[in-house]
Amino acid sequence: MRLAYFSPMPPERTGVADYSALLLPALREHLDVTLVRRGSKRAPRGTDAALYHVGNNPDAHAWIVDAMRRRPGVVVLHDFVVHHLVAGMTIGRRDGHGYLDTMEREHGVVGRLLAHGVLDKRIAPLWESRPEDFPLAWFVLEHATGLIVHSRAVHQLVRAAGYEGPVWVVPHPAWPVPAVEPEHVASGPVLGCFGVVNASKRIPELLRAFADVREANPEAVLLLVGPTSPGFDLDRRLQRLGLDNEGLVREGWVDEGRLWELMAGVDVSVNLRHPTMGETSGVAIRSLSLGKPLVVSDVGWFSELPDDAALKVPVDSHEVETLTAALELLVERDDVRAQMGAAAARLAQQQHDLGRVAELYVAALEEAAGGAAVRDAVLRExxxxxxxxxxxxxxxxxxEIARRLAEVELGR
Incomplete structure (x- = not known):
């Protein structure tokens, strides 16, 4: 099979670019893959199929959706919520009517009225204030001949949205751990949080919980790595909690090598999220590869992590108290950290192995190429x-046979 591969690639600073840099060489061991030049609106001549990586960032993915509209193909859906992408491809291109029509098609008259409010600047942009309520996934799904997703949660979402094409759940591949010297930023237990610093990463809740943890464990340190979102006043929050002078180490954006050094040096990786856009966390996958115990929000893909590798914190009225208890347990119990870290490493090696993921991709693409003919042949047999x-x-x-066939999405 000759495959046209559409994706952002490094040096673009996106998780999908990092993902494709990892996956592409493994796919090329099985398939003849042509990486499509950024901005190209057509698949190269001579290719048999096209694979489109689509996420919520219009700067990284708008050109890919443009190409997909010309030639539908299999989509790797990195985010179920693509409202920001839609806004960039409509409002960002001075196509307000396109935004109105998309909102009405997916959310009726109420959606269109809200879209008018956004265009007239009477309400905050919905892709910033309420994206999870208006995912606009059909903007992408309607052009997909098949979907590759990374979680059962997103599989359920696309089915609930009415998508009837084939869907394959393929785990996010795990990075091999590079040979780096761990960077230990403190002598005591270090809790690491990596990624954009903003409210949706539950940073306010994390800071409150960590301040409580430090009352009984003053040797504990929180390492925050990543750029701060505009409008998020981190310094004021730190001052109010008494974390501005001690207990916290701060680094902004770091390159891949520095990221691995810092992640390798922490004792616990904290990866909270709400609302979730249906994404899988590359940082969490790296943490698994490193054998680090995880503390995550009990939402989406994160809920699917095994309990022996991740402590899950429900997003409810007791979130801070539950998070505090989880962090205290891992700060105070070396044995629990060791057990969870070993389970995390096993999970990365078994479920997220790069070679296994590449083989699952190939199987999905081959099935997509056969399409209905393959399914019909199976049903006849x-x-x-x-x-x-x-x-x-x-x-x-x-x-009973029909039920079992439906479970594997045959016989519809």
Missing amino acids: VSRAAADVGISPEDAEAG
């Missing part, structure tokens, strides 16, 4: 085998 043993369509056994 099942029907013939059932008839050979005397099972008729009216029998209870036939209903």
Whole structure:
């Protein structure tokens, strides 16, 4: 198979670019893959299929959606919520009517009225204030001949949205751990939080919980790594909690090498999220590879992590108290950290192995290439085998066979 591969790539500072830099060489061990030049609106001549990586960032993915509209193909859906992408491809291109129409198509008259409010600057942009309520996923789904997603949660979301094409759940691949010298920023237990510093990463809740943890564990340190979102006043929050002079180490954006050094040096990785856009966290996957215990929000893909590798914090009225208890446990118990870290490393090696993920990609793409012909052939064989043993369509056994076929998305 000759595959046209559409994706942002380094040096673009996106998680999807890092993802493709990891996956692409592994795919090329199985397929003839052509990386499409950024901005190209067409697949190269001579390719048999196209694979489109789509996320919520219009700067990184708008050109990919443009190409997909010309030639539909299999989509790797990195975010279920793509409202920001839609806004960039409509309002950002001076196509307000396109935004109005998209909102009405997916959310009815109320959606159109809200879109008018956004265009007239009477309400805050919905992609900033309420994106999870207006995901606008059909903007992408309507052009997908098949979907690759990274979680059962997103699989359920696309089905609930009415998508009827084939969907394959393929784990996010794990990075091999590079040979780096761990950077230990403190002598005591270090809790690391990596990524953009903003409210949706639950930074306010994390800071409050960590301030409580330090009352009984003054040797604990919180390492915050990543740029601060505009409008998020981190310094004021730190001052109010008494964390501005001690207990916290701050670094802004760092390159890949520095990121690995810092992640390797922490004792616990904290990766909170709400609302979730349906994403899988590359930082969390790196933490698994490093054998670091995780503390995550109990939402989306994060909820699917095994309990022996991740402590999950519900996003509810007791979030800070639950988070405090989770952090205290890991700060105070070396044995728990060791057990969870070992489970995390096993998970990365077994479920997120790069070679295994590449093989799952190839299987999905080959099935997509065969499409209905493959499914029809399987169904014919099942029907013939059932008839050979005397099972008729009216029998209870036939209903059970149909149910099992539906579980693997055959027989629709």
